Each structure stands twice: as structure tokens, then as C-alpha cells.
Amino acid sequence: MSHALEVVTTVVVGVMVGVEFSVAFVMNPIFNALPEDSGQLARAHGGRMLGAVMPFWYIGSLVLAAIWAVVDHGAAGLVITAGALLALTVIMSVLLLVPINNRSKTWTPENRPADWKEQSNRWDRFHYIRVAILIAAFALLAAALT
Template sequence: MLSALQVLTVVVVGVMVGVEFSVAFVINRILDALPDDSSQLGRAHGGRMLGALMPFWYIGSLVLAAIWAVAAWHHDGTGLVVVAGGLLILSVIMSILLLVPINNRSKTWTPQTRPADWKQQLNRWDRFHYLRVAVIIAAFALLVAALV
């Protein structure tokens, strides 16, 4: 049962890392290459779509890591899982404090209602997102290392 939990946790966190990495280094670069209206509309749609899904994914990943840490408390590698869980907590805090406020604004923008500094706000979101991606990659790496 523990092995199934470990695999499930690694897969869930790994897919989340893949999605967030793709947003940072593929999707947003594609959208940024489009004309302003298309770029902003695409990001707003992505913000609505992923903004609805990611809270469950982040919290679910954290819960799975916590269950793993408790279930394997006296096993080798549990310290790595605990640190990974701490990084996942950090990613949730970063999301709530830094990324969600910008996303909540930007997902409602249209070409007619966006503020004059919309590009600067999205650039700020991108910088915070890069940092969050680094944090969840580190958490993922620690979870994988805990299996070895």
C-alpha cells in the first residue's frame, strides 16, 4: 500500500511540475509572441482554466506528501518527503500571496478593460511563477530521491 501511495504522489506532483513548467517556458512564450489582444485574451483564458484546477492540484499534492510522510515515518527517505512537503507548503503560500492576486485580476481583463500596466503585471506574475516552478521541481526531486 505504501508503494502505491509513493507512486501516486510522485506521478501527481510530477505531472503538476510538467504543467507548470510548460506554462512558464512554452505556453506563455507562445502567447507572448501573439499580438497584444490575442496574447492577453489567451492568458486570461488560461488564468481562468488553470486557476480553477491548480488549487486542488497543489493542495492534493501536499496532502499526498503528508500522508506519505506519516505512513513511512520510520522508513528511510522520510526526511526527504518532509522537506518536499515543506516546499509544497511554500508553493501554496507563494501562490496565495503572490500569484493568485495577479491571476484574479488578469483573468477578467479584456482588451477594453485591461489596465495600462497589464504587461508589467503579467511580467511580475511570470517572475513569481518561475520561482514557484523551481520550488516544486525541488519538491519533486526530493520525492523521487526518497524512493531510492
């Protein structure tokens, strides 16, 4: 049971890292290259779609890491550190990224604020930091498997 928990946790976090990496380095650059209205509309749609699922994914990942740390004391240091990093991404998301996302997911070409690009760029900068933290957490979980 313990090994299955370790693998499931690592896979869940790994897939989340892949999605967030793709948003940062694939999807948003594609959206930014689209004509202004199309790119902004794509980002708003992505914000609605991923904004609906990511809270469960982030919290679920953190819960899985916490359970792993309790169940398997041998790798507890790595898993606790990974869990702390996951908790940091949750806090960072709630305080920095979600407020911007909650605004931007409602924007249309008719109602977006004049500084919508600056707000999108701010979200991107915070997201790059979050992705780096997620990669570190994932690496620690993968190391804990060995």
C-alpha cells in the same frame, strides 16, 4: 499500499511540475509572441482554466506528501522537506500569484489596465521561482522512492 501512495504522490507532483513548467517555458512565451490582444486574451483564458484546477492539485499534492511522511518513516526527511517546499508554493501562490491571476483572468482588451504587461511579467517572475521550488520538491520525492 505504502508503495502505491509513494508512486501516486510522485506522479501527481511530477505531472503538476510538467504543467507548470510548460506554462512558464512554452505557453506564456507563445502567448507573449502573439499580437497584443490575442496574447492577453490567451493568458486570461489560461488563468481561468488553470486557476480553477490548480488549487485542488496543489493542496492535493501537499496532502499526499503529508500522508506519505506519516506512513513511511524511512524516507520521512526527504518527504517532509518536499512537503515543506510544496507548502511554500501554496503560500507563495496565495500571497503573490493568485491576486495577479484573479485580476488578469477578467481582463479583455477593453478593460485591462495600462500596466497589464508589467503585472503579467511580475506573475511570470513569481511563477519561475515557484516552478524551481516545485522541481526541487519533485526531485526530493523521486529520491525518496529509491
